[in-house]
Amino acid sequence: MARAENKVTAGPTAQMVANLARKLRLRKGWTQEQLGKHLGFSGAAVSAMETLAQPASDDMLVALEKVLGEGLGVFEEARPFIRLEKYPAQFQGYSVLEQKAVVLRPYETFVVHGLFQTEEYARALIGGGYPPLPEQRVEDLVEARMARKALFDREPVALIELVLEESVLRRIIGSPEVMRKQMLHLAECARRRNVTVQVLPLDCGLSGEHAGDRGTMNVMETPAHDRLVFLEVEGESLLITDPSKVSKLAQRYAKIQSQALDTRASLNLIEELAGDQR
Template sequence: MAREENKETVGPAARMAAAVAKRMRVKKGLTQEQLGAQMGYSGAAISAMERLLHPVSDEMLVHLERILGGGTGIFEEMRPLVRLEKLPEQFRGYAPIEQKAVALWLYANHVVHGLFQTEAYARALIAGSYPEPTAERADELVIGRMARKALFDRTPVCGIELVLDESVLRRQIGSEEIMREQLVYLAECARRRNVNLQVLPLDAGLGGEYAGDRGDLNIVETPAHDRVTFLEIQGESLLITDRAKVSTHMQRYAKIRAQALDPRRSLGLIEDLAGVRR
């Protein structure tokens, strides 16, 4: 909803996008109504965007590039910056590090890791969170989460290791169909050459050890070949660069991975839960 107070929360990238859009619109001699008609929006929507009453959306940037960009790619380049501003505050510092990663070591024991979520699964999670987001905010968060998947096909290739607790696979999110789609997608991801996906079974603790008892873990190797740890819980986050601490996290991750099923058995379990015939 377009509100005056929205101006206070609009980030610099969205402000720049609005200013450039207005300048290029005026240069082309278009009214707000004319530009809106070409983009599939009302003139009021264009006015709200330019006045920062309704921050520019990812979809709107696509149309602005088509109508006003003139082949410059200027609005296309703004898209990741605007998306970054709309991510949860605790995630903004980590997101650029993740996208530039050389390698990732991930462990998730509550829900499917964000990088591996389908759109429907992500939407069910986000819409069902507390406090409940508005439909518009939910859309922004889903778009931001799906944009992270560019990492899978990026050049240079990023090596990704993910260990999922078996409880994650069995926890129904959204609906049975949404969960089945999510499991099928996990199986597809597991077959990627740059992905190693393993499942930590429910009986991993029967031997008296359970390395995954401390919760989710994200370890990143940067282009400079430094390693950092990112932790997130209850809307709070921690980015750890201390080498000794990150080394401990890496060793703990190795323990988690050692207690997990091997990749072939892990894929088989995921396919069985998804009802996929092999």
């Protein structure tokens, strides 16, 4: 079922890669099994790639470039576009903006933000959702999510300011060990010079104010210094560009930051909770 669906929904880059790989293979007079041996994959994997039952993985694209690329760089250049096509449709447009952003300010209420997730946490989260996804689709989404982390080391550097609810840290996803590693990773990220991580405490509302009570948001500044806000809920998304609406949400985000623990106290809490998972 999933493989048949892939053939219908495969993006244009996946189709181009499949057609080109097949033509180059036939020009060499190789069977799918023979190409697979050169690539380090099975003949079945090559067949799945060529028929679009399973679009090429990042590792396969690297191998295809070495074996069939002939120095043209076609398969190498296809890698970011294949990754993009693996994202859910409602996220694809935002992912392009995210990778180019100069400032990102996400606020999360339920789970760790995708940029900060470990592979194990992402796999448990994606694999445990509903409706259940085929195993290969889970792996595709995990791979695509991990690829987003390139933003942390991109030049020019991006400023990333994360605020997350304390409940996110206390909500066990996968297992206590998965959560321990996730929180240690968060702590590691928080020590980066271009990253700040703040925790909005559970007792935030005791004062009668809780600026984050309307849910998650991602405030972004583009290279052209335009500000945007991305909202996502229940598989649906909304990109807000209207300056007055963006301004109101950016002000709300600033208020959320002011109500959160400072960076030192947030890091201490994350490390304390990580220790509790041992």
